[in-house]
Amino acid sequence: xxxxxxxxxxxxxxxxxxxxxxxxxxxxxxxxxxxxxxxxxxxxxxxxxxxxxxxxxxxxxxxxxxxxxxxxxxxxxxxxxxxxxxxxxxxxxxxxxxxxxxxxxxxxxxxxxxxxxxxxxxxxxxxxxxxxxxxxxxxxxxxxxxxxxxxxxxxxxxxxxxxxxxxxxxxxxxxxxxxxxxxxxxxxxxxxxxxxxxxxxxxxxxxxxxxxxxxxxxxxxxxxxxxxxxxxxxxxxxxxxxxxxxxxxxxxxxxxxxxxxxxxxxxxxxxxxxxxxxxxx
Amino acid sequence: xxxxxxxxxxxxxxxxxxxxxxxxxxxxxxxxxxxxxxxxxxxxxxxxxxxxxxxxxxxxxxxxxxxxxxxxxxxxxxxxxxxxxxxxxxxxxxxxxxxxxxxxxxxxxxxxxxxxxxxxxxxxxxxxxxxxxxxxxxxxxxxxxxxxxxxxxxxxxxxxxxxxxxxxxxxxxxxxxxxxxxxxxxxxxxxxxxxxxxxxxxxxxxxxxxxxxxxxxxxxxxxxxxxxxxxxxxxxxxxxxxxxxxxxxxxxxxxxxxxxxxxxxxxxxxxxxxxxxxxxxxxxxxxxxxxxx
Numbered sequence: 001x002x003x004x005x006x007x008x009x010x011x012x013x014x015x016x017x018x019x020x021x022x023x024x025x026x027x028x029x030x031x032x033x034x035x036x037x038x039x040x041x042x043x044x045x046x047x048x049x050x051x052x053x054x055x056x057x058x059x060x061x062x063x064x065x066x067x068x069x070x071x072x073x074x075x076x077x078x079x080x081x082x083x084x085x086x087x088x089x090x091x092x093x094x095x096x097x098x099x100x101x102x103x104x105x106x107x108x109x110x111x112x113x114x115x116x117x118x119x120x121x122x123x124x125x126x127x128x129x130x131x132x133x134x135x136x137x138x139x140x141x142x143x144x145x146x147x148x149x150x151x152x153x154x155x156x157x158x159x160x161x162x163x164x165x166x167x168x169x170x171x172x173x174x175x176x177x178x179x180x181x182x183x184x185x186x187x188x189x190x191x192x193x194x195x196x197x198x199x200x201x202x203x204x205x206x207x208x209x210x211x212x213x214x215x216x217x218x219x220x221x222x223x224x225x226x227x228x229x230x231x232x233x234x235x236x237x238x239x240x241x242x243x244x245x246x247x248x249x250x251x252x253x254x255x256x257x258x259x260x261x262x263x264x265x266x267x268x269x270x271x272x273x274x275x276x277x278x279x280x281x
Numbered sequence: 282x283x284x285x286x287x288x289x290x291x292x293x294x295x296x297x298x299x300x301x302x303x304x305x306x307x308x309x310x311x312x313x314x315x316x317x318x319x320x321x322x323x324x325x326x327x328x329x330x331x332x333x334x335x336x337x338x339x340x341x342x343x344x345x346x347x348x349x350x351x352x353x354x355x356x357x358x359x360x361x362x363x364x365x366x367x368x369x370x371x372x373x374x375x376x377x378x379x380x381x382x383x384x385x386x387x388x389x390x391x392x393x394x395x396x397x398x399x400x401x402x403x404x405x406x407x408x409x410x411x412x413x414x415x416x417x418x419x420x421x422x423x424x425x426x427x428x429x430x431x432x433x434x435x436x437x438x439x440x441x442x443x444x445x446x447x448x449x450x451x452x453x454x455x456x457x458x459x460x461x462x463x464x465x466x467x468x469x470x471x472x473x474x475x476x477x478x479x480x481x482x483x484x485x486x487x488x489x490x491x492x493x494x495x496x497x498x499x500x501x502x503x504x505x506x507x508x509x510x511x512x513x514x515x516x517x518x519x520x521x522x523x524x525x526x527x528x529x530x531x532x533x534x535x536x537x538x539x540x541x542x543x544x545x546x547x548x549x550x551x552x553x554x555x556x557x558x559x560x561x562x563x564x565x566x567x568x569x570x571x572x573x574x
Contacts, residue, residue, distance in 0.1 A: 010411065017414070018421040025425040029433035053431050054356045056347045057441060058333030059449055063319065072445060075453030081436055082332070082445055106333050106341055106365060107351065107358035 036078035043120035057082030088184025123182030144186035286546035301541030341365030350432035378487030383540035395465035415482035488535030
């Protein structure tokens, strides 16, 4: 009898142990699965959850990175321990054309179908602080724009009126997600003490439209014409001979009308004599 | 009983009584050394870490426990990882599964040191766990991977952490090894490697088929000094071979790590490396005598 009791006790103890260990491990893994915003994955990395599940933490990609920017995460670094990451501010991806880190991966956690480095999406640059960005202040720094490997595609300079001086142009660095590889060169090169432009993991940086959203102008272009009742010219209630130009100076004379076509005569005395209410008649 | 190996040292000399111990340390050091050769000198013989590596730029080797976790987590890795796992399984199926533990694994150095100190200080462990606990832990590791979809054990696995500490200089492993050493020293004699390590449990299963085994061909000479039991990390494996009936003398238990320490310390030359089917030397004589006559 005591043997059976011992056996049951042992079994229960072991099962409890397994449950406990599993629970603790699971918690740690869940807790640790969140990628801190400064950590970027190597090119070709799968979605974060898939990546940490498929990565064997061997460091082969780290060894094959010719610029030694990749690092395996230590316990307190943030990313799952042993997984590779890089930090844009201290060392961005140099965008090797042969992408040596990807074929080094034995498991495919770095997707081998990535053969064109321009298709990599390691993160997304965001001009996160427009209060300190020199270009946003109206100066011509342009460094992030100049160092961008996809200059004029991933980062463009968008011109706008400088409200402060009233006579200059603001050259606003603007990131376009369809070309930004997230290499981190812009953040690395930002001349400020703390970068105003930062490369963030895509899931953090990118918004997403509701699946049912349609952009009218895109749909219109695709269909070759308005899909709803055609746009109607707006009717303004204006004096005769006057028009309104939305995009230009506002109130304009209709072509062919005479400029003196007002309720008031050319001679002010006549108006005075007539009286405001026209009671002179 | 004195300190194990002293008598063997008196009879056969210092080298003889320490040769497998030293060879093992050399082997453990060389494995890490080879991994460091590349980054330090630019000569790349082997690249990666104990989790997965590439030998001579051609032969992949992948930790079977990591592979098992990946598969349990629902991943289907590239062929390279499968080949690497097959290479490792093949290698240790030949040499003895837990040859990894005693000849390669860096954690072994720490737990051996803890055991040495434990004995030196005459400490008594307070914790008692069955040696089968490692199988339960192995089960827990795989079940967690299944449920969480992540190789969760890799957040804590001391073997991976130690490998990354030595090969990549990540200090997290230092803390893990320190805790592990203290656990073995203060709480449980041979606690980690002998009772808990799930990787050891996995390799122990491989050891069941390995042709290379330590045996007791000269067991007739045993004088019951018990020194082999004292130094053995898995002392339960010795008895069937040493005290068994029948001509077969190989230690067949998969958990024998083929460390050869028993061969070192035995003053009677009882132990020797051999095959699974090794027979006692007196039985051999009995077999040969009829031929000679």
